[in-house]
Amino acid sequence: MIPMEPSKGEEADAGKVNFAAPRPFATAFKSDLKETLFPDDPFHDFTGKTLPVKAKKAVQYFVPVFQWLPVYNRKLFMYDLLAGITIASLAIPQGISYAKLANIPPVIGLYSSFVPPLIYAIFGNSKHLAVGTVASSSLIIADAIEKKVHEADNPQLYLNLIFTATLISGVIQLILGVFRLGILVDFLSHSTITGFMGGTATIICLQQLKGIFGLKHFTTHTDVVSVTSAIFKYKHEIRWECTLVGIIFLIFLQLAKKVKQRKPKLFWVSAIAPMVAVAVGCIFAFVVNAEEHGIAIVGPLKKGINPPSLKNLDFDPKYISAPIEAGVITALIALAEGIAIGRSFALMVNQQIDGNKEMIAFGLMNIVGSLTSCYLTTGPFSKTAVNYNAGCKSQMSNVVMAVCMMLTLFFLAPLFSYTPLVALSAIIMSAMLGLIEYDKAYHLFKTDKFDFVICMAAFLGVAFISMDVGLMLSVGLALIRALLYVARPSSSKLGNIADTGLYRDVEQYPGAISIPKTLVLQLGSPIYFANSGYIRERVLRWVRDEKANKDSHGDDVEYVLLDLGGVTSIDITGVETLVEIRRCLEVQEIKVVIVNPRLEVMEKLIVTNFIDKIGKERVFLSIKDAIEGCKFSLAREKGNEEH
């Protein structure tokens, strides 16, 4: 083997391992910072461009509308027009329903599908995302505000706090985006989101029983126990007419979904089904004078577009804790949902989504929304899927939807005042039933028990305690798991695979042959304070076991080879641990050899003088080299003894 080109400053006799001086702190820090905050290297095609080109690229980067609008044409618009009208027909019933879920006037739900989509069309970078309100965030926001102010007691203050929560949510999303803290959203795992969505959908479904049964009284709590007991408590209020209508709507909506599942091309059936339900409901309510039969209707809806709501924002310290809580939780949940959904659709057409830019777009749309009588919006799954299936080609479909909503607000709003509440309940229930993913939970159970536990913690926590407790429980478990991953990294004993230079885990490859007098251990993960105690114990245990094993063969361990190829980084405590391991083994007359430390690890080992202590001749580039080196010194020692 020929030694590699030695880098400058390196001694020629250092052999094949690169002992070059570590990178200066500034370089290493810059590289770490980049990997932490700019993993997607957003400015990669800026290098070597002139200033005007750079400026143009920067504007296009931060405001994507400048990127897609100049190349937009009539053909693309025809697609977006169709998609926009389709999602508008979904936005109207969803807007009214979810606003009812948040206990705010239904028209706020319609407002929320007018301004935010326009803002998203300018700043958003997903071509498929359809902006709108979502059930889970509507419920969370209502739940948090209800802790301070009951909607029934002071509807105006309640509404003002909802706007305040929306502003806070938007500001948090903007800040996260600007400081590129998308990393926080990474800690909401798929399992947590699956469980959380399932739990939220369950309690929302149960709450809709109020509407389906036509109850007048109900609980303000959201957990399963309170809700079911409330139904039993007020069961004398159940109106059979209402229940019957509700069940009919529900069956209709579920059938429409089945059609889509059977024939994906007929997706529009399920897309316009809610609108049909609302329209039929309105006509029915108007014709039969439904209110007299115990079927409540939405009630007066004001004509006209969003009034400004700057002066509605309320930062009274007496209440501020509630909108802050609502804002923080919904900001993260909405981001996680919106980004995940935008990303999965983008993946289908091999487009890349920059999570941090999406956060900025979401933040801006919620800030502007909070000033124009909108409440929290994000990219809901149902709407986005419809948008995608309807063939949208760009953010223009959101503009089309916004224009449709504007027309509705100007001319059609009063018509919707006849919408029966039971129809809205049926629409919400039908949407929510699709969010309880039994099969995904079962898949988790089959493939990863811990992920299943994380998922169930969110589900059961949300269903039986409260949404924030469920979420925190699940995130807490996921974090503990993350810490356990690093606190207990796996290590394995390697053996030689016959007739190759390969060394692999003897447990995984039972045919791999142990090397006489030598124990080859593969470490993985970073070595640092949280796992260094464990790694020391584990290595010493491997040695003890090996000795116990070899004793019976009359053989002894003389070398321990630590393969650090899988160790991505090491801290001071980690280096101290290697020193301790070495000291413990030297006492037992076992020599420690280091194999293939990676760049960052090597830097740390050099800075801390570990390499000098152990000697450069004890560091090898590959296990094969190391074993040959050990054999050579074994032979030499034997030779010396014989002399």
Place this chain on the structure above:
Amino acid sequence: MIPMEPSKGEEADAGKVNFAAPRPFATAFKSDLKETLFPDDPFHDFTGKTLPVKAKKAVQYFVPVFQWLPVYNRKLFMYDLLAGITIASLAIPQGISYAKLANIPPVIGLYSSFVPPLIYAIFGNSKHLAVGTVASSSLIIADAIEKKVHEADNPQLYLNLIFTATLISGVIQLILGVFRLGILVDFLSHSTITGFMGGTATIICLQQLKGIFGLKHFTTHTDVVSVTSAIFKYKHEIRWECTLVGIIFLIFLQLAKKVKQRKPKLFWVSAIAPMVAVAVGCIFAFVVNAEEHGIAIVGPLKKGINPPSLKNLDFDPKYISAPIEAGVITALIALAEGIAIGRSFALMVNQQIDGNKEMIAFGLMNIVGSLTSCYLTTGPFSKTAVNYNAGCKSQMSNVVMAVCMMLTLFFLAPLFSYTPLVALSAIIMSAMLGLIEYDKAYHLFKTDKFDFVICMAAFLGVAFISMDVGLMLSVGLALIRALLYVARPSSSKLGNIADTGLYRDVEQYPGAISIPKTLVLQLGSPIYFANSGYIRERVLRWVRDEKANKDSHGDDVEYVLLDLGGVTSIDITGVETLVEIRRCLEVQEIKVVIVNPRLEVMEKLIVTNFIDKIGKERVFLSIKDAIEGCKFSLAREKGNEEH
């Protein structure tokens, strides 16, 4: 190359990679649980033994006294006798001083060196650890209790809450030990402890200025700002006689330390110096009638050994939060300190310390202590070092110390009532000065900037805010770092090192040669929810960069090899990420090849059908094999094209 022995159930054509069925859940779970809670495999030599032998071994395991006492002899005892007397001479002044620090009667400090060492001698497994009170925990416990009850207002209640805190601390330590949660202590890194100890030592030193200056009034706050302003506020109370005596004692004690540093054999000079200071101080105070010259003395000390204190324990809900806070923090700090110290001395003589067993011993000694008028004890560094240097051979030295303390309590206690407070302050200051490790902080600064920040967060937090805030700040930062380690694992591009089959990081080994049409990426760390988004971005960025790079050479990427050898585990989200990476790359007509997945990763890939999706022929045991495989299919494709 000959394929390895195929394991049962494996298809013969699977080649060298082991695609054997995953281990059943129970096996994998048991193995994970063992690694998490029993990394040291405590029962390893139980297998194959008869029941009586097992029972005997179990008793010896849980109660180490049965292990060492039967083989104990007179010769060993002579060593322990000397060591025991030496540490007793240190225990008396330290006991009185630290009790003053905790604002409790000095005799409690003496009691605390009588009962707990006896308990430790039975259950402890370190031969060198000397039990006693420590300054930091004394201050933490006082600080927490002062929040609820001022010592000056109700000394008896204050003392009772101190006992309660000690009991809580002991119970927590016992529970942690029984449930083998030593893993929690792992999260207190060396950097945190260095900073915390330095910060505590700084504020304790500053507080001793009260004693040195002979002030009558002082602040109850512990932060640097409050303490220095208190000194300025009460500077008219400064007594020069007291200050002079204090400085003389301090110089004497520091000189004694210097002697030890110069000639380690004269360690006993610094070991008995505090006792000499106390004795000289007593005689001086008695002769010159010190109190009349503004030099306060300790005051009456009761004769007799520890009275029971069961009825003193106070669980009044009004105050209970204070002892709980004190108990939790001191339990962890005392464990971290005691275990770390026990371990480092054990390492010197190649003895193994089981952290979990130590926790049980500490827990029992504090529980029994709280019932016999003792407050929190652990294994202080200074005392343990003296014990080790004095040549102790077993836990018997603690018994000797306890007997000495008993004799002192019976006969000599009243003599110590003349101890001048200024002497105690000088003893504490002198001990604390040694705990501020400038050189260690500088070492951290030079070798690891983040560790330095963690250390300084603890130091500055403790010095300028409060002890618990400083500790939490530092642990929080350390946890964030731990999570960042897993959220942003390093990945690198590999190249072939000329004339070898080795593939190494091209950044680390600039001579490594890239492979035509192929990008070899090495991933590390576990792949799971917290880093899967990053890994996807990073891999796609590697591919993009490689394409941009190769474009200029008129070459194109056709294969991406993912070397998973360093990936220790993977979760559902991680597998989904691999699927996404594959899908994204297939769109670009790039094929993904997996190299050398480890046991746990392979299991997960099989269970989730990833292997079936990608095809077994796309999984290789080594990079070399993979590249040969790719070349072969490239050639075949070319051949097909030519036909």
